[in-house]
Amino acid sequence: MDYQIHIDVFDGPFDLLLDLIDRQEVDIWDIPIAAIAEQFLQYIRSLQERDLVVSGDFLVMASTLLQIKARMLLPARASDDEENLEEDPRDELVERLLEYRFFRTVSDHLAEREEGAARFFPPLPAKETAIRPPVYSNPVGDVSPATLRRLYETAKAAFLDNEQRTSDTIQRVVSLAECAVNIRQVIAERGECRFIDLLLQRTRPYIIASFLVVLEMIRHGEIIAVQHKDFGDIFVSSPAKGDRDHDLGRRRAHC
């Protein structure tokens, strides 16, 4: 069956899945998994065709659907023990869907209540009535000035990061070729440096593009990359330099 999907915006994979099931008017306990999986993938493809970002959550769900589909194709294993009934591979998914659907109903209910409640206006607390402001016992608790500084630095760093990210949206697409030129130049000049130092801009598209280029260059043996500990800095260098400087046995970045 050819199925035309409108490019609606879905909040998440469950949202999309419920929509597909509702449109098919099928029993939620008996989902035609092959058809639904196909429509789900079609939706993802349609997003990609329009150059829209597909979040990882949708990809995870797509693989879950395909996995269930595969398991349903396997012949039911004959069980020695009669009581040990083969479980329907769809059950877990259905239970999660039902749970999600319940909360969606509740959120509709809350939205209605919110609208109703917004019609009641209490007096504003700032108004100068006979109201005595309450006393707050040590509102800052055991927070130290150092914590305050840390909070500030973190907020500020996130802000700087964010500001750059926002400006991405109006920038042109990052060219992989340009990234490669830049990376070769930095490596040539400095021999070895952190991956993060290869970035001309700390924007998400630029980071991704540079990462792809680095992977490609490793594949061609142009550079090597080493990461000394999980989530640590990745050091990139030319192969000759790298062999001199790094002990064997240190973790190599696999790609």
Added chain:
Amino acid sequence: MTLDDAERIVEALVLASPKPLTSARAADVLDIDPNLVERLFERLESRYEGRGITLRRIAGGVQFTTHPDYAEWIDRLGRQVINTPLSPAALETLAIIAYEQPVTRGDIEKIRGVRSDSAVNSLLERELTAEAGRKEGPGRPILYRTTDQFLVHFGLNSLDELPQREAEQNPLDS
């Protein structure tokens, strides 16, 4: 102190209280029985019947608010709108917190199937959600619960007023 006196004091207390006034709190201030305060609340309720102001039962207490019939007039007053409606994502997240509390961000994300950082943050920001300690176990993740402001925002007297959750049975199993 006559019953009428007590009623007037309670009336003043309700207006002055920065949060919805509970019968326990009023009973404490007046040093009388909470059941008597409940009776005074009822008397006030009927006194304000059909007026522009109403005594509203909310978050386990009472507060004076304008009568909902006059909401459009209040809008014309151009009072700053504080309660901009929540986004669908925030509502969904809040629904989960309300039923599953205390609950971790991870649990919420598992149910919703998507990252929920910004939804949780906006709920914290509006004080509809608060932290409720940490869960024992790996990473000791933060637990979240709903607040009194949650009840106020949705005009609820208590969490019991939310729809009942029924277990759905697989008809094929029976």
Added chain:
Amino acid sequence: MTLDDAERIVEALVLASPKPLTSARAADVLDIDPNLVERLFERLESRYEGRGITLRRIAGGVQFTTHPDYAEWIDRLGRQVINTPLSPAALETLAIIAYEQPVTRGDIEKIRGVRSDSAVNSLLERELTAEAGRKEGPGRPILYRTTDQFLVHFGLNSLDELPQREAEQNPLDS
């Protein structure tokens, strides 16, 4: 609209108004004569005579306040000690005000990336933050600073004692 209807609407407006309600403002909202509004104010005044709440003439307008006879009861309510610690949102906001002061709400929101009204309000309520004049420029937004109370709570003698912030580094310079 009958006179009774109008009275109820005015009653609601008085309660909801962020500032004392002037007859001019009410007349504008209701699209009636200011003299008529004055008459409605008088009607309300007598309606609330002998109640726990009173319609008070103030700053060229009217507002509901508790009756002065009950001030001592309100005092007993007012001594309520609130033990809730600051929310993480409010604490983050306080950190930004401490280091960026004087700073506008807009600047705070820009750094935090979220609306910060309720965070700022809760800091104002707890007197950890105060207004510090207005910024020159469009809209002349209010500036905020920390208070003496802030220093007391953090055990500081002066703002100079706040831990030094790290020199801001341009990530592209490294």
